[in-house]
Amino acid sequence: MEALYILVPLSVVLVGVALRVFSGAAQSGQFDDLEGPAYRVLQDDDR
Amino acid sequence: MSAVLDQAVRDKAPQGCFHCGLPIPADSRWQATIDGSVQQMCCPGCAAAAQAIADGGFADYYTTRTAYAVQADLEAARAPELDLVDGAGMDGEGSFSVEGIRCASCMWLIERQLMRVPGVLDVSLNVATERLFVRWDQGECRPSGILRTLRAIGYTAYPYDAHRHGEQLERARKKLFRQLFVAALSMMQVMMYAVPVYLAGDGTMDAGMTALMHWASFFLTLPALLYSAQPFFMGAWRDLVRRSPGMDVPVALGIGAAFAGSLGALLSGQGDVYFDSVTMFVFLLLGSRYLELGARRKAAGALERLQQGLPAAALRLRGDPLARDTELIAASTLQVGDLVLVKAGQAVPADGVIHEGETEIDLALLTGETRTQPRMPGDALPGGAVNATQAIVLRVTSAATDSTLAMLVRLVERAGQGKPALALWADRVAGWFVLGLLGLTVLAYVAWLQVDPGRAWQVAIAVLVVSCPCALSLATPTALAAATDRLLRRGVLAVQPHTLETFDRATHIVFDKTGTLTYGRPTLRQTVPVGQVAGDACLRIAAALEADNPHPLAIAIRDAVAEPGHAQRIHCTVGQGVEGWVDGCCYRLGSAAWVAGVAGGVARAAVPAGTTSVWLGNADGWLARFDLADGLRPEAAEVVQRFRAAGKTVVLLSGDEQHAAQAVAAQLGISTAIGGKLPDEKLDFVRRLQQEGAVVAMVGDGINDAAVLSGADVSFAMGRGAELAQLHADGVLMGDDLTPLADALDTARRTLSVIRQNLTWATVYNVAAIPAAATGLLSPWMAGVGMAASSALVVVNALRLRKDR
Numbered sequence: 001m002e003a004l005y006i007l008v009p010l011s012v013v014l015v016g017v018a019l020r021v022f023s024g025a026a027q028s029g030q031f032d033d034l035e036g037p038a039y040r041v042l043q044d045d046d047r
Numbered sequence: 048m049s050a051v052l053d054q055a056v057r058d059k060a061p062q063g064c065f066h067c068g069l070p071i072p073a074d075s076r077w078q079a080t081i082d083g084s085v086q087q088m089c090c091p092g093c094a095a096a097a098q099a100i101a102d103g104g105f106a107d108y109y110t111t112r113t114a115y116a117v118q119a120d121l122e123a124a125r126a127p128e129l130d131l132v133d134g135a136g137m138d139g140e141g142s143f144s145v146e147g148i149r150c151a152s153c154m155w156l157i158e159r160q161l162m163r164v165p166g167v168l169d170v171s172l173n174v175a176t177e178r179l180f181v182r183w184d185q186g187e188c189r190p191s192g193i194l195r196t197l198r199a200i201g202y203t204a205y206p207y208d209a210h211r212h213g214e215q216l217e218r219a220r221k222k223l224f225r226q227l228f229v230a231a232l233s234m235m236q237v238m239m240y241a242v243p244v245y246l247a248g249d250g251t252m253d254a255g256m257t258a259l260m261h262w263a264s265f266f267l268t269l270p271a272l273l274y275s276a277q278p279f280f281m282g283a284w285r286d287l288v289r290r291s292p293g294m295d296v297p298v299a300l301g302i303g304a305a306f307a308g309s310l311g312a313l314l315s316g317q318g319d320v321y322f323d324s325v326t327m328f329v330f331l332l333l334g335s336r337y338l339e340l341g342a343r344r345k346a347a348g349a350l351e352r353l354q355q356g357l358p359a360a361a362l363r364l365r366g367d368p369l370a371r372d373t374e375l376i377a378a379s380t381l382q383v384g385d386l387v388l389v390k391a392g393q394a395v396p397a398d399g400v401i402h403e404g405e406t407e408i409d410l411a412l413l414t415g416e417t418r419t420q421p422r423m424p425g426d427a428l429p430g431g432a433v434n435a436t437q438a439i440v441l442r443v444t445s446a447a448t449d450s451t452l453a454m455l456v457r458l459v460e461r462a463g464q465g466k467p468a469l470a471l472w473a474d475r476v477a478g479w480f481v482l483g484l485l486g487l488t489v490l491a492y493v494a495w496l497q498v499d500p501g502r503a504w505q506v507a508i509a510v511l512v513v514s515c516p517c518a519l520s521l522a523t524p525t526a527l528a529a530a531t532d533r534l535l536r537r538g539v540l541a542v543q544p545h546t547l548e549t550f551d552r553a554t555h556i557v558f559d560k561t562g563t564l565t566y567g568r569p570t571l572r573q574t575v576p577v578g579q580v581a582g583d584a585c586l587r588i589a590a591a592l593e594a595d596n597p598h599p600l601a602i603a604i605r606d607a608v609a610e611p612g613h614a615q616r617i618h619c620t621v622g623q624g625v626e627g628w629v630d631g632c633c634y635r636l637g638s639a640a641w642v643a644g645v646a647g648g649v650a651r652a653a654v655p656a657g658t659t660s661v662w663l664g665n666a667d668g669w670l671a672r673f674d675l676a677d678g679l680r681p682e683a684a685e686v687v688q689r690f691r692a693a694g695k696t697v698v699l700l701s702g703d704e705q706h707a708a709q710a711v712a713a714q715l716g717i718s719t720a721i722g723g724k725l726p727d728e729k730l731d732f733v734r735r736l737q738q739e740g741a742v743v744a745m746v747g748d749g750i751n752d753a754a755v756l757s758g759a760d761v762s763f764a765m766g767r768g769a770e771l772a773q774l775h776a777d778g779v780l781m782g783d784d785l786t787p788l789a790d791a792l793d794t795a796r797r798t799l800s801v802i803r804q805n806l807t808w809a810t811v812y813n814v815a816a817i818p819a820a821a822t823g824l825l826s827p828w829m830a831g832v833g834m835a836a837s838s839a840l841v842v843v844n845a846l847r848l849r850k851d852r
């Protein structure tokens with residue numbers, strides 16, 4: 001059980017990292033269009 | 048995958064137009080050759096768009112699409128006013144809003160097609176906001192060319208204007224999305240620390256471990272509290288400054304008290320912590336706000352598109368004002384001293400003085416004054432005022448283009464602003480609720496001080512936490528947001544928030560006749576051959592003569608023919624008719640007197656009442672008579688029937704003559720028909736109904752309906768009708784179809800019942816939970832679960848409205 005004393009604080013840090021990643025992604029406009037990319041992947045542009 | 052879907056779509060409706068899926072008229076001969084096979088089309092617009100797509104090498108679009116395209120409009124592609132866009136100040140890059148994006152292939156098609164346009168450097172399309180960003184080389188390409196390219200393949204696009212598009216709503220939505228995300232992450236994590244503490248029986252978890260979990264919860268609650276909960280604290284502060292406590296005050300109080308209490312318990316090492324409840328509050332409440340804002344943004348966007356987002360245009364008079372020789376220019380290029388013609392129903396393009404003509408103007412959007420005011424030559428008119436009665440000539444005194452823009456912005460902002468009476472009621476209740484709650488908390492605290500001073504603070508916190516009126520504050524907005532969203536998909540734009548509520552309560556539905564129950568434009572009723580030539584052939588000759596004629600009767604005749612012949616040397620005589628050569632023979636088409644001039648004699652056969660007749664003849668004699676009349680909308684009878692079945696009294700109120708009104712009413716099964724009413728008499732009629740206790744819903748379309756639309760309790764304007772009518776209506780029917788109105792009534796009814804269920808449930812929950820908390824029976828996990836369950840129930844109940852039954 002002692003491992004939890006490391007793991008719980010670690011999880012808090014990880015959430016901090018996740019928030020950081022998210023704010024970076026939001027800043028770069030990745031959430032501006034939530035529908036388009038899902039469509040775009042269906043189109044084969046290589047021809 | 049999508050090819051399979053498309054096959055399924057096509058199998059279901061094998062008769063439909065290949066491009067848009069609408070039924071193909073029996074006499075249609077339009078087709079396009081796609082991938083080597085000939086496909087049937089329903090109209091020249093679709094055929095042109097499909098051929099343009101296929102010729103561009105994008106026939107793939109038809110195999111990968113998952114939904115039919117919007118019907119293409121041939122007229123829209125020509126639109127001379129598109130040239131105005133070139134002067135709108137876009138230098139090499141700009142955004143456009145695009146209509147009619149239905150599926151993935153639309154996006155592919157638009158981007159590919161535009162990249163082909165010479166000079167276009169970069170294209171990207173945002174599907175969620177239906178906005179297109181393009182960069183181009185100014186030397187090689189102009190914005191109007193880009194818009195024309197889009198229209199050629201069947202998509203209508205307008206330059207994007209940040210002011211008009213509610214850019215603020217968009218920014219607010221982005222920020223809210225981030226806050227929501229942070230709250231969600233925070234909630235999930237805090238819950239992970241809370242659950243083990245709840246699950247562990249008494250004494251099985253040592254104090255150190257419990258403290259660790261609580262401290263971790265504390266740290267993860269901070270972002271939710273400091274970042275995500277900002278809207279609530281700011282809203283509560285505003286309410287307090289204005290001394291009108293709304294829903295934000297109890298919410299902020301609940302969040303603040305729960306956090307402060309938990310922090311106190313954490314530091315002192317005794318008492319309960321509610322960090323999980325705090326994060327859950329914040330997440331659920333933000334979620335409902337996000338839904339609400341999304342619905343508002345969509346409504347604002349739809350309204351903007353309805354107002355044809357082209358730059359405000361003006362009709363400038365060239366030379367002598369009496370000659371009425373006008374040119375269409377962008378309002379932003381108007382100079383001081385220019386003379387402009389402002390037709391009835393149009394907005395004044397810039398500040399100016401009346402040069403000629405008397406009229407009444409409508410300042411509703413500028414000042415809020417709903418009655419029109421008379422204006423004489425020499426009077427000043429502010430830009431953005433709407434000319435209500437007659438055409439006037441205006442001398443521009445200042446080229447303030449912002450004024451007209453301001454009017455449109457205001458209209459967009461009005462969509463979704465304000466609150467319906469029911470929501471206001473909930474807000475007022477919340478105000479009292481706060482006071483009562485604070486009293487109750489103090490009472491519980493004092494009472495527990497007598498019984499068990501150690502638990503008094505804990506109980507007080509529990510009361511505040513459990514009663515945070517989460518469910519109560521979610522009950523109406525989620526339901527309204529879901530309903531607005533659904534209505535928009537059905538083609539009804541609810542501009543005023545009270546629309547649904549009042550529409551449900553309405554006892555009388557009053558329809559205007561022309562343009563509302565009927566098309567408001569003539570359609571060909573019958574062709575009566577009176578000579579040797581068959582009716583069909585006569586009609587083809589007539590359509591050939593009327594080619595390119597903008598007169599409504601000419602359009603009606605053209606619309607009735609699939610493939611007109613070709614006429615030469617067409618000569619038009621105003622007020623009489625046209626003359627021209629078809630297949631080597633000279634024909635005249637027009638009034639009886641005009642045709643008699645070539646055919647000789649007099650017209651035979653009486654003309655049926657209520658119709659306009661156009662004659663065709665040549666030197667050999669009379670050939671045919673075409674009877675044209677305003678056509679009844681095919682769906683009108685069913686819509687009227689549905690309103691009657693719903694227990695509403697349907698009334699027809701028309702400015703047209705009594706017998707015409709009566710005739711239409713009889714066809715539709717409307718028992719009360721009142722004709723021959725002037726605009727103010729219409730208003731009087733509605734006022735009288737209201738005095739008798741009726742709640743009146745009015746449906747109209749014209750300039751003459753504006754007054755009665757704003758006078759009725761709730762009103763709807765037709766999307767194809769006058770802009771002035773739309774400004775005064777509470778809702779707008781986006782398409783040229785009445786059916787959505789009947790759907791709107793169903794939706795209104797269901798929305799109101801969902802709101803009532805939600806409010807009832809929220810009240811029951813609070814009534815049950817607060818005494819339990821006050822008596823100390825509620826543990827933190829029960830409070831959390833109860834709060835979450837009650838809120839989730841309310842939201843899920845509201846979301847049922849989005850689904851079609």
